[in-house]
Each structure stands twice: as structure tokens, then as C-alpha cells.
Amino acid sequence: MKTAIAVHTDEDYERAQRRVAELSSAPDSPEKARELEALAEAMLAFELRRDEAVH
Numbered sequence: 561m562k563t564a565i566a567v568h569t570d571e572d573y574e575r576a577q578r579r580v581a582e583l584s585s586a587p588d589s590p591e592k593a594r595e596l597e598a599l600a601e602a603m604l605a606f607e608l609r610r611d612e613a614v615h
Contacts, residue, residue, distance in 0.1 A: 565598045567606035576603050 567573050576599050583592055583599075 565595075565602040567602040573603060573606055 565576070567576050580596065580599055583596055586592055
């Protein structure tokens with residue numbers, strides 16, 4: 561069973577960015593595509609929450 565990707569802190573966000581960079585050099589696969597999509601969604605949700613907190 562896979563766990564969901566969640567970004568709650570700036571450190572999580574930085575870790576997610578590093579993982580995206582790692583994946584970008586990996587061969588294309590369905591697993592890579594799924595992980596990149598999950599990372600993008602988690603990072604976007606974090607950015608939206610952070611923006612709402614500022615405004």
C-alpha cells in the first residue's frame with residue numbers, strides 16, 4: 561500500500577523539490593509519472609495554503 565504525499569512545512573516542500581529533481585533524471589515509467597503527479601498536487605496544495613495564510 562502506498563502512502564499519500566503530504567507537504568506541511570517548508571522542509572517538506574524542499575524535500576519534495578529534491579525528489580522531483582531526482583525523478584527527472586530517472587527513466588520514464590508509470591510509477592514515475594504517478595509520483596510526479598502526487599508531488600505536484602501536494603506542493604500546489606502547500607503553496608495555496610501558504611498564500612491564503614499571507615493574505
